Amino acid sequence: xxxxxxxxxxxxRRRASGAGGERIGDDAALLPAGGPWxxxxxxxxEGVHFLPGTDPRxxxxxxxxxxxxxxxxxxxxxxxxxxxxxxxAGFAHRRFLGALVAACRRHRVELVGGDLARSPVAxxxxxxxxxxxxxxxWLRRGAARPGDALWLGGDVGWAAAGLELVRRGGGxxxxxxxxxxxxxxxxxxxxxxRRALSRHLLPAPQLELGAWLGxxxxxxxxxxxxxxxxxxGRLCRASDVGATVDADPLAADPALARxxxxxxxxxxxxxxxGGEDYVLLFTLAPPVEPPAHFACRRIxxxxxxxxxxxxxxxxxRPLAQRGWDHLAGPAAG
Amino acid sequence: xxxxxxxxxxxxRRRASGAGGERIGDDAALLPAGGPWxxxxxxxxEGVHFLPGTDPRxxxxxxxxxxxxxxxxxxxxxxxxxxxxxxxAGFAHRRFLGALVAACRRHRVELVGGDLARSPVAxxxxxxxxxxxxxxxWLRRGAARPGDALWLGGDVGWAAAGLELVRRGGGxxxxxxxxxxxxxxxxxxxxxxRRALSRHLLPAPQLELGAWLGxxxxxxxxxxxxxxxxxxGRLCRASDVGATVDADPLAADPALARxxxxxxxxxxxxxxxGGEDYVLLFTLAPPVEPPAHFACRRIxxxxxxxxxxxxxxxxxRPLAQRGWDHLAGPAAG
Numbered sequence: 001x002x003x004x005x006x007x008x009x010x011x012x013r014r015r016a017s018g019a020g021g022e023r024i025g026d027d028a029a030l031l032p033a034g035g036p037w038x039x040x041x042x043x044x045x046e047g048v049h050f051l052p053g054t055d056p057r058x059x060x061x062x063x064x065x066x067x068x069x070x071x072x073x074x075x076x077x078x079x080x081x082x083x084x085x086x087x088x089a090g091f092a093h094r095r096f097l098g099a100l101v102a103a104c105r106r107h108r109v110e111l112v113g114g115d116l117a118r119s120p121v122a123x124x125x126x127x128x129x130x131x132x133x134x135x136x137x138w139l140r141r142g143a144a145r146p147g148d149a150l151w152l153g154g155d156v157g158w159a160a161a162g163l164e165l166v167r168r169g170g171g172x173x174x175x176x177x178x179x180x181x182x183x184x185x186x187x188x189x190x191x192x193x194r195r196a197l198s199r200h201l202l203p204a205p206q207l208e209l210g211a212w213l214g215x216x217x218x219x220x221x222x223x224x225x226x227x228x229x230x231x232x233g234r235l236c237r238a239s240d241v242g243a244t245v246d247a248d249p250l251a252a253d254p255a256l257a258r259x260x261x262x263x264x265x266x267x268x269x270x271x272x273x274g275g276e277d278y279v280l281l282f283t284l285a286p287p288v289e290p291p292a293h294f295a296c297r298r299i300x301x302x303x304x305x306x307x308x309x310x311x312x313x314x315x316x317r318p319l320a321q322r323g324w325d326h327l328a329g330p331a332a333g
Numbered sequence: 334x335x336x337x338x339x340x341x342x343x344x345x346r347r348r349a350s351g352a353g354g355e356r357i358g359d360d361a362a363l364l365p366a367g368g369p370w371x372x373x374x375x376x377x378x379e380g381v382h383f384l385p386g387t388d389p390r391x392x393x394x395x396x397x398x399x400x401x402x403x404x405x406x407x408x409x410x411x412x413x414x415x416x417x418x419x420x421x422a423g424f425a426h427r428r429f430l431g432a433l434v435a436a437c438r439r440h441r442v443e444l445v446g447g448d449l450a451r452s453p454v455a456x457x458x459x460x461x462x463x464x465x466x467x468x469x470x471w472l473r474r475g476a477a478r479p480g481d482a483l484w485l486g487g488d489v490g491w492a493a494a495g496l497e498l499v500r501r502g503g504g505x506x507x508x509x510x511x512x513x514x515x516x517x518x519x520x521x522x523x524x525x526x527r528r529a530l531s532r533h534l535l536p537a538p539q540l541e542l543g544a545w546l547g548x549x550x551x552x553x554x555x556x557x558x559x560x561x562x563x564x565x566g567r568l569c570r571a572s573d574v575g576a577t578v579d580a581d582p583l584a585a586d587p588a589l590a591r592x593x594x595x596x597x598x599x600x601x602x603x604x605x606x607g608g609e610d611y612v613l614l615f616t617l618a619p620p621v622e623p624p625a626h627f628a629c630r631r632i633x634x635x636x637x638x639x640x641x642x643x644x645x646x647x648x649x650r651p652l653a654q655r656g657w658d659h660l661a662g663p664a665a666g
Contacts, residue, residue: 005659006567025571027406027556028373028463030471035368040361041415041460043450048419073360082374084417084458086381093660115458116659117376125417125448125458127374130361138363223360234339238358326338326449327426 005116008093012111016101020080020110029113031080031129038076038130038138042067046122051166056092057099058172059124061202064103066225067128068205069278073223075139075214076130078109078207083126086119096124107207136214144220144239144283150300151290152249153206153280156228157256157267160274161193162200164263170197177201183262192259203278209294213282221282227275227323233308235281245272245300245319247312272310273322338449341426345444349434353413353443362446364413364462371409371463371471375400379455384499389425390432391505392457394535397436399558400461401538402611406556408472408547409463411442411540416459419452429457440540469547474571477553477616483576483633484623486539486613489561490589490600493607494526495533497596503530510534516595525592536611542627546615554615560608560656566641568614578605578633578652580645605643606655 013021023029044063046052064081071078081104085096093116104111109128132138162170168180170193183193206223213219222235229245236243250271251257260267283302290296300311308319324330346354356362377396379385397414404411414437418429426449437444442461465471495503501513503526516526539556546552555568562578569576583604584590593600616635623629633644641652657663 004661008660026471026474027403027554028371028409028461030407031368031370031372033369035364035370036366037364037368037370037462038361039364039413039415039446039460039462041417041446041448041458043417043419043448043458045419045450045452045456047453048451070360074363076361080372082372082460084374084376084460086376086378086456113372113374115374115376117378118381118659118662119378119454119456120380121452121454121456123378123419123452123454123456125374125376127372127415127417127460128361129370129372129462138359141359221360326451327341328337329451 008116011094012097015098016111019101019105020112023110023112029080029082034131036132038071038074038132039127040067040070041125041127042070044124055172056096058201060096060100061103063124063126064100065203065205066278067126068107068207069203069223069225071128071130072205072207072210073139073221073280075132075136075210077133077211078107078128078130080129081109081111081126083111083114083124085114086117086123088118088120088122091122133211133214136211139210139213139219139221141220141222141235141238143218144235144241144302145285146241146302146304148283148285148302149298150243150245150302151282151284151296152299153209153282153294153296155253156224156250156277156279157271157274158196158199159203159276160270161256161259161263161265162196163276164265165193165197166200172201189258189262192255196259200276203276205278206280209280209290212290216284216288219282219284221280224277224279224281225275227273228281229272229308229319229321230323231281233321236308241302242305242307243300243302244309244311244316247310249297249299275324341449344427345430348431349444352434352438353445356443356445362413362415367464369465371404371407371465372460373400373403374458374460375403376456376458388505389429391534393429393433394436396457396459397433398536398538399611400459401440401540402536402556402558404461404463405538405540405543406472406554406613408465408469408543410466410544411440411461411463413462414442414444414459416444416447416457418447419450419456421451421453421455424455466544466547469544472543472546472552472554474553474555474568476551477568477572477574477635478618479574479635479637481616481618481635482631483578483635484615484617484629485632486542486615486627486629488586488589489557489583489610489612490604490607491529491532492536492609493603494589494592494596494598495529496609497598498526498530499533505534522591522595525588529592533609536609538611539613542613542623545623549617549621552615552617554613557610557612557614558608559658560606561614562605562641562652562654563656564614566654569641574635575638575640576633576635577642577644577649580643582630582632608657
């Protein structure tokens, strides 16, 4: 355990050598000329975003991943990070910062600065600066137009199932996923549960997909952080359009359906309102389609009328915007 | 009180119109081409950096001020801000964000993004991006050389006296400074106490001085946030030099001396270890001197031998590095 701030920062400078460490230590991090830049900031708080007792390395990796997802959603290429860390006495700073530096290296991000403070509640805030790739455009929420196809960069609902598993005692120990005892009997269910846990604990930011979208003539994008229907509502309001979502591709995965039933949850509700999937939700004007290797799925269409609709079993009904509201908690709008 | 995140962000976009509001609302804030950039992040936590019950507007202004001081210390011109705000239920978001936007406007900073979360402890993290002025250099901690003169951008010790006054019941109410009852009798003492309180509650970042220093051929700088001796130690280690500080200009102010005595504190100890003054501590190679209107004071000299020394009453003795360590608390190194 580091005794003083200066000792810890000295350790971090050495640890992050070649990955931003040389820039650490002035009052502000000094970046090279470049840009244009995208800046984003995101927070992980003990008892809110992760359970007390969670391995600080996992918190660090997740913090970086959710921030990277925001850069993916605007089509930026990540470059620099600053970490503000406020923690109670005894917090394992080196575990956290060591894992953060390692995760940054994997994404070619330099950790260039930050702030340390004491707090009764462990709170980590990461700020990322990303650059717009040459020849790319920024992705905006407001670029959707009626007639565009609506796409998801992957499947949704898994992370919410994973959170439910964590609440029931699932997690990660010494780098291995641990299932709640009640789920370890059934092999197929256990495989689905491991997938859900890892999707919740360590989301994979879709940076390559974001970069591809930024090279298209027009695309709107947002990352699904708070819930598909809630985040789709945001994209539609920013674009002054509505959307009709097709239930079939969202409820098609038998593995998620089986796991959801075991957790007493409706799989379609998990997919529409679960949140924390950190896949990109985006629109493209047909006939443009994402390359097959991204494994995207077309889930609906942008239309002129405001609001969201769900098409299921041959009928169309209004779709409530459900998900996680950071002020109000579980939200229905 | 805002009910939902989207409602609050909508309000903020309108409120910050013309001051970054138009950039709020995508997954990351998109900056224009420019730079090179300096990035800094700083934190204010309830019960750590400010007392529970402090007016959120004051917290917002102070948060911006201490961050601007970091940009001043590298010679950057502030441009963009992101605010991460984690708060308990019932927090007056609009008071906080309204004051933050207004303070940003005064400094020509655009508030372009951020993050909202719930937390049992009100925690505000601000990230600032500043640009290097054309023709300017970055100020670094590591640029001091033996023979340089050591300067302070103003007087120190006042903010620490102000903190002591806050602990004894002083503060600000409806925009007016309120003194602890025990100090309101003596007019001269009351004037000094008001000065100390305002220095603690609302530090004035020395951006113009930082910009001037950035135009000099060589200058090292740091802002005095944690304590003069502690921050001087950091500057000296970064530059691989030592320093001898002259006690006389630090203990020369009779008003601070009187206030310190009333608070049972040694004025020189307040000046050397108090912290939170947010004036620039910097070095210049003679004969270069800061223009008189900055009201800087020369407080010593950089020398070859490592460590810090204090020259007082005709003798020189080692100077302990005292101040606030963000991991360990009050520090002596």
